Amino acid sequence: MQTTFPRLMSHQATTRPNAPAMREKEYGIWQTTTWSAMAALVEAIACGLLQAGLQRGEHLVVIGTNRPRLYATMLAAQSLGAIPVPLYQDAVAAECVFPVNNAEVRFCVVEDQEQVDKLLEIREQCTRLSHIWFDDPRGLRNYDQPGLAALDALIAAGAAHARTHPALFRQQVEQGSADDVAAMFFTSGTTGNPKGVVHTHRALIDRARAGASFDRLTDKDEVLAYLPPAWIGQNIFSYAQWLVAGYVVNCPESGSTVMIDLKEVGPTYYFAPPRVFEGLLTSVMIRMEDAGLLKRKLFHACMELARRVGPALRDGKPVGLLDRLGYRLGDWLVYGPLRNNLGMSRVRVAYTAGEAIGPDLFSFYRSIGINLKQLYGSTETAVFVCLQPDHEARADTVGVPCEGVEIRLSDSGEILVKSPGLLKEYYKNPQATAEVLSADGWYRTSDAGFIDASGHLKIIDRVKDVGRLLGGAFDGAMFAPKYVENKLKFFSHIKEAVAFGDGREKVCVMVNIDFEAVGNWAERRNLPYAGYNDLAGKPEVHELIRACVEKVNADLSRDELLAGSQIRRFLVLHKELDADDGELTRTNKVRRGFIAEKYGVLVDALYGGRTEQFIDTQVKFEDGRTGSASANLRILDAKTFTPIKAAA
Incomplete structure (x- = not known):
């Protein structure tokens, strides 16, 4: 089987030229791109990139939210035998340095001014980076940087080149093989630099087909693409399966309009964490x-x-x-x-x-x-x-x-x-x-x-996270931190939890409250608060969280294998764990080791028997500025339960 993503697109454009391929909401109005229009757009971008010097086997970085022209750019790169590398749009500039240098990237296509600014900021560290094209020109009128241009200009040049070389695009697509590299996705990098995961057309298309067959997906289905394209899950649902099944992918106007757009689209196939x-x-x-x-x-x-x-x-x-x-x-x-x-x-x-x-x-x-x-x-x-x-x-x-x-x-x-x-x-x-x-x-x-x-x-x-308790009544008992954390996060009032216990005699936990849920809970009880820090420090909130912790302990006591993982002590953190502060990955997974080091004074207080501990933490704001968040945190004990088997 020599199927590639560009061949799948050509098949859809040939057999269903006027069927909708993607919709994008812009200024409150849904704009439709048909399969034939998508094919023409891909050809124009591909010819433009070829003129600019993109080589077969070379990497092209794409950064932005779900947008038809960014998906078309990935298809265009694949049509030339190049390899698209989507990066997270909410990553800070410093996080882009390693992927760009590791993949030896010369060309980037990005969504808007925010992404352009990031790449310009790291350009001195990424010496090979020579060309940056942007999709949305707002705010970029007065930018005058070498190699910076609008995607519109690339498309126009490519379309003109395609008209004078009508067979060029097809020749490039036909050179592609199913065993060529189709894309590279960088992992979260929880324990060091992220790793570039290399996938072929054959591998991605096979899994897309397996999933589509399992759930009987057809061209009548619709999806809403709202999660980061750099995450392979979104890429499979809104790119690989889109090309395999031929359904319609809908791109919301912005992150703030996703719920409205979800109701308007009414997808038939939906994914969410x-x-x-x-x-x-x-x-x-x-x-x-x-x-x-x-x-x-x-x-x-x-x-x-x-x-x-x-x-x-x-x-x-x-x-x-x-x-x-x-x-x-x-x-x-x-x-x-x-x-x-x-x-x-x-x-x-x-x-x-x-x-x-x-x-x-x-x-x-x-x-x-x-x-x-x-x-x-x-x-x-x-x-x-x-x-x-x-x-x-x-x-x-x-x-x-x-x-x-x-x-x-x-x-x-x-x-x-x-x-x-x-x-x-x-x-x-x-x-x-x-x-x-x-x-x-x-x-x-x-x-x-x-x-x-x-x-x-x-x-x-x-x-690697499954450990053992050391000493105490449950000496040698299994400790599975993620299992404990997930049980806590099942409660709507708890957004994140970080559990410690490996090599220790008891389990202790740091908790992030869900600001919206707990805020609403507080308002119904006429409990005033000035912000997250203030709300997280309320004694009433501590008792609310204690009740959740003790329900988890009661549940764990019925699990013979993990009864020793009951939580003995906990605290409510004064700030939300944040990817910008290095505490979470870009896919919102807890970086437990980093947190243990950063909040070492709190870990020591939990295990040292203290009832409170002062903490002053540096935080990074969305605009790149830094500040601090400090608080005197209370440390509380939780009731534990005799394991059911031992009681019997």
């Missing part, structure tokens, strides 16, 4: 708390029925006639309007991945008729490793191996994967490649887990 689903549910519950008494009673009565019978109906299981009639009435009164308000009235398949999702949250969406499922994968596996069948969706698993995937467990419990979608290599890093890819083709995921009796995969934690 758990935090997005948590945020949607939190906003619903906040609005319901402010509703009238009658509406609140109706909502809670209908939701009680939905929780009881909704998942069974969703899974095709038998339900009594009265319950069916009651649910149908609830769908007319509550569930249908709620799905519509969430923008999910047309959703046929919804996925979440990246972190564990709370059972209550998972059940809520399935109970109101949304086919929410989980998947398992990573950048290195081109996303699709495990998927949940429609009638086998459970909160505590990530599904069954999908087409072409084999899974086995190492002696240490690490999940090993063999798949057609595995990375080719880490760019310029043979040592790291050898560490994750065995000679016989197995990929070491670094995740610990097991296959349950029904054939579903369960994830416990990262192998």
